Amino acid sequence: MMSLLTGRRILLGVTGGIAAYKAVYLTREIVRAGGEVRVLMSAAAKKFVAPLTFSTLTGHPVLDEMFPDPAPVDPVHLLPGQWGDIFVIAPATADFIGKVANGLANDIPSAAAMAFRGPILLAPAMNPRMWNNSAVQDNVARLRLRGLHFIGPERGDMGGVHEQAGIGRMSEPAAIFDRIEELLYPDKCWMNRRVVVTAGATCEPFDPVRFISNRSSGKMGDAVARQARLMGAEVFLIRTNSAIGEPPSGVEIIKVDTAAEMADAVKALFPTADLLIMVAAVADWRAKTASAGKIKKHTGILTLELEPTEDILLWAGKNRQEQVIVGFALETDDHIVNARRKLEDKNVDIIALNDPTSADSVFGGDSIRLTILKTYCEPLELPAMSKREAAARLLSEAYGYLK
């Protein structure tokens, strides 16, 4: 599948911390996505991971010696920091951060940081006591002021058995990968805007162990949230616990189970939002009364009385001020007529119509075929595309409605 990193050039600096092994996974993910990676290593980094691992994964030799013996005929090839769309340092040690903050360039990664002209992203990793040391904090603050980007560190277990938990753990490779995509993504039209996205299928319990739900995987909602983040937005993702896979990084996640919980979360965030995209498959009905105990297995028929859940999109359409609202419609019959009715009845700007019976739009898949409906416009039938590309189209369409 085409990724945003396909054909992009990533210069990766690895410095000497236990998290260096995670840089191997990061390299593998970027290469798998079609990106080109060149690795620079500090002397300490080579104590943790062998350069051979990186050169095998990337297909290029690792740059690790400032003064190799014998000196190469063409030393220009050794000049670090002259290649790449982005320079990522993962892990970035306290020592490396200190060197760059003070303009030192006595090894390959630090010299590259001095010479590099594109965006620089650091993923610090260190013992929490080191991270909290005011010298490290001062250095980080100075680098931030100079426009260098940081991801993490996170709170959690450190690599070693003797390490205490706290803030210092390097962000996971998947999160660093997402951040690289974000920094390289050119269109930031949602910058300084707040976007609320819902994702997944709600679950409506009728006893403590059973519920009514639907087949939505949450993948499209996740793709919209991730894409809104790439386009610069501050993103709030209201995501059901049943949604599959890892949620996107860099977005605030609000976990919910039921339609009522989702309604509460939307109502809390909507007043300050610029855009609401309701991708979640919210149950239309729930049990009128949920049994407190597990319903005993009957030999006969069990009849459940269902009542409608709150229509969150309708609520949003009634309570909107300047917010742009996008709804999703999943129709199996009379698609366009029903979706257009939804657009008008609910007072929303865009309805993205999804036909799950089409071969390109199956539940849980990575591609989708959407038809976009807007008031006074002919339906726009998009071809089948990845959920991420569809999310980008939708966010561009929604941008046209911003006040």
Ligand SMILES: Cc1cc2nc3c(=O)[nH]c(=O)nc-3n(C[C@H](O)[C@H](O)[C@H](O)COP(=O)(O)O)c2cc1C
């Ligand atoms: C087992 C071990 C683990 C280490 N882990 C880290 C670490 O996670 N973060 C860090 O900043 N330094 C860590 N250090 C210390 C660095 O390796 C040391 O400061 C080194 O000089 C860093 O060099 P570099 O920044 O050129 O890679 C560790 C040292 C050892 C022996």
